Every structure is written in C-alpha cells, then in structure tokens.
Amino acid sequence: MLDLDTEWIRKIFAASSQPPPLPPRDAAAPPPAWFLLEPLGYIADHENATSAEASSSTGHTVRVTVCAADPLGLSHVCVHCPGLTDADFSDRPTVVCSEKDLLVLSVVFIFGAYAKEGLKEYFVYRAGPGRPSLHLLPGPFPRVLTKADVALVPRDDGAHFLLPVLCFTLGRWVYDLHVFSSTTWAWSVKEVEGDVSPGARAEVSHIIASKVILLGEGTVGWVDLWRGIVVCNVLEEMPVLRFIPLPPLMPGHREGPKSSPWPIRNVSCSDGLIKYVEIEKHQRHDPDERPFDDIDTLYEADCLKKPKVMGWKAMTWYRRFSCDHWSKGSVAYDKEISVDQPMHSVLLPELTDDTAGELTLKDMLASYPVSSLADHCDDVVYMLCESKSGSKKSWLITVDLKKKILVELAPFPLEGYYSPAHPSELSNYLNVAPAEEEDTSEGP
Numbered sequence: 298m299l300d301l302d303t304e305w306i307r308k309i310f311a312a313s314s315q316p317p318p319l320p321p322r323d324a325a326a327p328p329p330a331w332f333l334l335e336p337l338g339y340i341a342d343h344e345n346a347t348s349a350e351a352s353s354s355t356g357h358t359v360r361v362t363v364c365a366a367d368p369l370g371l372s373h374v375c376v377h378c379p380g381l382t383d384a385d386f387s388d389r390p391t392v393v394c395s396e397k398d399l400l401v402l403s404v405v406f407i408f409g410a411y412a413k414e415g416l417k418e419y420f421v422y423r424a425g426p427g428r429p430s431l432h433l434l435p436g437p438f439p440r441v442l443t444k445a446d447v448a449l450v451p452r453d454d455g456a457h458f459l460l461p462v463l464c465f466t467l468g469r470w471v472y473d474l475h476v477f478s479s480t481t482w483a484w485s486v487k488e489v490e491g492d493v494s495p496g497a498r499a500e501v502s503h504i505i506a507s508k509v510i511l512l513g514e515g516t517v518g519w520v521d522l523w524r525g526i527v528v529c530n531v532l533e534e535m536p537v538l539r540f541i542p543l544p545p546l547m548p549g550h551r552e553g554p555k556s557s558p559w560p561i562r563n564v565s566c567s568d569g570l571i572k573y574v575e576i577e578k579h580q581r582h583d584p585d586e587r588p589f590d591d592i593d594t595l596y597e598a599d600c601l602k603k604p605k606v607m608g609w610k611a612m613t614w615y616r617r618f619s620c621d622h623w624s625k626g627s628v629a630y631d632k633e634i635s636v637d638q639p640m641h642s643v644l645l646p647e648l649t650d651d652t653a654g655e656l657t658l659k660d661m662l663a664s665y666p667v668s669s670l671a672d673h674c675d676d677v678v679y680m681l682c683e684s685k686s687g688s689k690k691s692w693l694i695t696v697d698l699k700k701k702i703l704v705e706l707a708p709f710p711l712e713g714y715y716s717p718a719h720p721s722e723l724s725n726y727l728n729v730a731p732a733e734e735e736d737t738s739e740g741p
Contacts, residue, residue: 314389316341316373317710319366328727329367331670333679333693333718338374338390338402340383346728349429353418354436357381359404361422361431365724369679369693369707372724376404384408387415394449394509395719398424398726399458401434401449421458421479424726435482439464439475445506448517450531452479461531463519469502472538476531489529491538501525501540507558508719510566512618518566522558526571528618544614544623547577559717560664572668573614573623574678580605607685608632609663611698613676627676627698632659634696636703645692645706658703660685663694670720676700679720681709 316339347363362375376390385408393401400422405415419434439462441447450459460477470491477484491498504521512518515532518541525542543564545551550561562575592599613626636645636656645661661682669677676699683691695705 311383311388314339316343316364316375317371319364319372320370322367328365329724331368331720331722332365332372332724333368333370333667334392334395334721334723335371335373335718336392338376338392340377340386340389341375342377343375344377347424347429349422349431351420351431351433353378353404353406353433355406355409355416357406359418359420359431359433361402361420363400363422363424363723363727365727369695369705371693371710371718372721374400374402376402381406381408391444393419393444393447395721395723396449396458396511397451397455397722398426399449399451399455400424400721400723401447401460403444424723425728426726429728434460434477435484437484439473439484439486443506445508445519448509448511448519448531450511450515450517459515459531461517461529463506463527463529465503470498470538474529474531474536487536489536489538491527491540493538493540497525497540497542501542508564510564510571512566512571513569516618518571518618520564522562522564523555526564541571541616541618544573544575547575547610547612549577549579550575561666563666563668563717565668565670565720567668567670569617570675571616571618572626572675574611574666574668576609576611576663576666576680578607578609578662580607607662608659611663611666611678611680611696613668613678613698615675629696629698629701631661631663632657633701634658634698634703635701638703641703641706658682658694658696663696665717667717667720669695670722677704682706 343362345362348360350358350360353359357378360377364375365372374392385406387405387407391403393403401419403417403419405417407415419438421432421434423430441462442465446463448461452458457479462475464473464475466473472489473486474489475484475486501524504524504527506519507522508520510518510520516528516530518526518528520526525540528539528541529536565572608631610628610630612628614623615626616623634657662685663680663682665681667679677695677697680694680696681691682694691709692706693709694703697704
C-alpha cells in the first residue's frame with residue numbers, strides 16, 4: 298500500500314531504527330485489556346516496570362522491555378544488551394508470538410564467530426504473576442519458513458506452556474510437528490499427516506503460514522491467508538491435520554498478481570469463533586451518471602469518458618471449527634461509513650462535505666484489516682487509512698461494519714511503512730506503573 302524505496306527499507310529493518318515516542322497515559326489507570334503490538338522490536342536502552350533479563354548462550358545479558366500504549370496507539374518491545382552495539386545485530390528483534398501473559402521473540406546476533414552466519418536466539422518473556430521474567434529457549438530450534446510456523450499454547454491455567462512448530466516436509470500433506478514443553482524444558486518431534494477431503498487435497502498441496510490462531514483445548518490453527526487454515530490438536534497422542542478453506546477472494550482480488558495478503562484480508566479467533574475480514578478495492582462509476590435513454594440533450598462533457606472513482610468495501614464471515622460452513626457477518630462500502638463525531642472530522646481534514654452535511658470515508662482508502670479481540674465486537678475492525686489525495690499522512694481507524702460508523706481514529710506514528718500489528722492480551726498482565734514506582738517485592 299505504501300511505497301518503499303531502498304532508503305526506507307534500510308531505515309525500517311536496520312537494528313538502529315529508533316522506537317517511536319509513546320503517547321502519555323495516566324499512571325493510575327489500569328493497563329489496557331489488550332493492545333496492538335508492533336511485530337518488529339527495537340534495539341534500544343529502555344527500562345521500566347515491565348523489564349526482565351536473561352543470559353544469551355554466549356553469556357551476554359539480554360534485557361526485554363515492553364512499551365505499552367492504549368489502542369489505537371502502537372505498542373512495541375525494546376531489547377538491550379549492555380556492551381553490544383547496533384552493529385552486533387543483523388536486524389530488529391522479532392515478536393514471534395504472544396498469548397495471555399507470554400511472549401516469544403527472536404534476536405539475531407552477528408558478532409565474533411557469528412558475524413557471517415548469524416546466531417538466532419529465542420527468548421520467552423512472561424509478564425506475570427509477580428515480577429516479569431525472561432528465559433532463553435534451548436536449541437536446536439526447529440528450522441521454520443516463517444515466524445508464523447510457531448504457536449504458543451498456555452497450559453495448566455498459565456503455569457506452563459507448549460510451543461508447537463509446524464515444519465514443512467517434501468511429502469504432500471505431511472509435516473513435522475515439533476513441540477517444546479515448559480514442563481520438561483525440552484523439544485519433541487512427531488510426523489503428522491493431513492486428513493483432508495479429496496477436493497482440498499487436489500487444490501491445496503501445502504500451506505505457508507501467515508499467522509497462528511488458538512481454537513481452544515489445545516487446538517491450533519496455522520493460517521495461510523491465501524489458502525486456508527490447517528488445524529491440529531497438539532495435545533493428542535496421534536495428532537492429525539485438518540483443513541478449513543477460507544472464503545473465496547472477493548471479485549476485485551481474483552485477477553492479477555498476488556503479493557502480500559495482509560493489506561486485504563485477515564483471520565482471528567475469539568472464544569472459539571473464527572473471524573474472517575476482507576477489504577476489496579474497486580472502481581465505481583459516478584453515482585450521478587444516467588443512461589443515455591434518460592437524456593434528451595448531450596453536452597460536450599457528456600460525450601467524454603467519465604473517470605471511475607476508486608473505492609472499497611469490507612466484509613466479514615464467521616464460523617466455528619466444528620461447523621462445515623461460514624456465515625456472513627456484515628458488508629459496508631466506504632461511502633456508507635459515516636463520520637459523525639466532530640472531533641473525527643477535525644482529525645481527518647481530507648474529508649469533503651458534498652453530501653448535504655454527511656461525512657463518510659469515501660475520500661479515504663483503507664487496508665490491513667484487524668478484527669477486534671472483544672467477544673461482543675464481532676463486526677468492529679481496525680484498519681490503516683490514508684487519503685486519496687496522495688498525502689503521506691495515515692491513520693489507524695476503528696470501524697463498526699454493522700452500524701456503518703467510524704468509532705475511533707488516531708494518527709499513525711510510523712511514517713513510511715506498516716507491518717500488520719496484531720492484537721495481544723499481554724497488556725492485561727503488565728505492570729505499567731512508572732519504573733520508579735515499581736513494586737520490588739517477589740511475586741508468588
């Protein structure tokens with residue numbers, strides 16, 4: 298959606314990229330129930346009540362700090378290793394996955410003997426209860442195609458966790474399932490095969506995971522946003538893979554080259570309900586254009602080809618894992634989504650008022666949809682929004698597709714790029730008090 302030249306790419310992924318300032322928040326306010334977490338962390342010397350330390354395999358201290366912002370702000374993770382400089386890291390730390398009070402991130406070191414190949418280490422961060430903790434995960438870590446091959450499954454009311462990793466093999470619908478258990482602090486591996494319909498087997502030979510969702514009771518869904526969801530109960534002695542195809546692409550997305558699915562579609566799961574959302578960009582005709590058989594007089598302007606207007610619409614679908622069908626949620630066009638609150642129209646000066654006082658999002662382009670984590674907000678979607686005028690400004694917005702209204706918006710702080718931030722409940726377990734007010738007593 299946003300053009301990236303070489304200089305922007307260098308700035309975005311360089312280890313020296315500086316974290317954006319966080320908007321001020323009331324220190325007495327409770328932590329947000331969830332937040333939008335930037336998937337790329339920062340190499341930065343930040344410390345607060347969320348900070349925790351561990352040692353890398355090379356003996357270096359690694360400190361992880363979570364910088365939390367209320368939605369629609371973007372939260373991020375900072376990593377600091379005393380004695381190391383930006384040149385000792387190949388790129389920015391990566392948030393691999395997060396569930397409840399747990400977060401897994403990877404750091405790639407490139408110093409000494411690791412200057413050429415790099416040393417990728419994985420750490421698990423726990424926000425609570427008690428003081429935050431950080432631990433190095435033991436190797437050998439399974440070789441993965443993407444970070445989305447890794448899931449995080451809390452167990453025993455959060456006291457322990459599993460890390461299931463689905464690894465591609467050369468066999469059709471055959472994968473290696475690696476599982477790390479915090480109980481044994483060790484890895485195990487078993488071969489798993491797909492129990493899928495002949496139609497799905499003929500159409501889909503493999504998946505490349507874009508993200509992971511938890512369906513409950515040990516059932517994990519590896520989501521390929523182009524193809525569908527591979528589902529597996531990782532607690533079973535002999536687990537098998539099942540396949541859930543996603544709804545077909547909307548007509549405007551079925552032709553042309555496919556690049557990244559993130560700007561147009563997303564999948565999430567809340568309380569066992571799988572949520573699918575897609576944004577389709579389309580060209581629409583001038584709504585005032587009339588057919589020739591209704592016109593008695595043709596002016597010169599009527600004889601010229603009318604330019605089409607770029608617009609968009611968003612659609613949601615829902616299903617349970619145990620069902621065999623998707624149910625349609627809501628559909629809303631940009632010109633139907635009203636901007637009612639005066640403060641929103643002030644923050645969006647690009648909006649034009651040419652429809653008898655009614656402001657809508659028809660002058661904005663939306664992408665990167667993210668469903669809300671709240672159970673009662675099935676048709677509330679977060680999007681990145683920018684003006685059709687070519688302005689470099691962008692906003693994060695919240696839209697209720699069922700009510701067709703703009704709920705919230707905030708200026709987007711990271712000019713020049715966007716990597717889809719994911720909703721995370723980690724914030725609900727964080728101590729967000731200022732560092733000088735941190736409770737230093739030991740947790741239970």
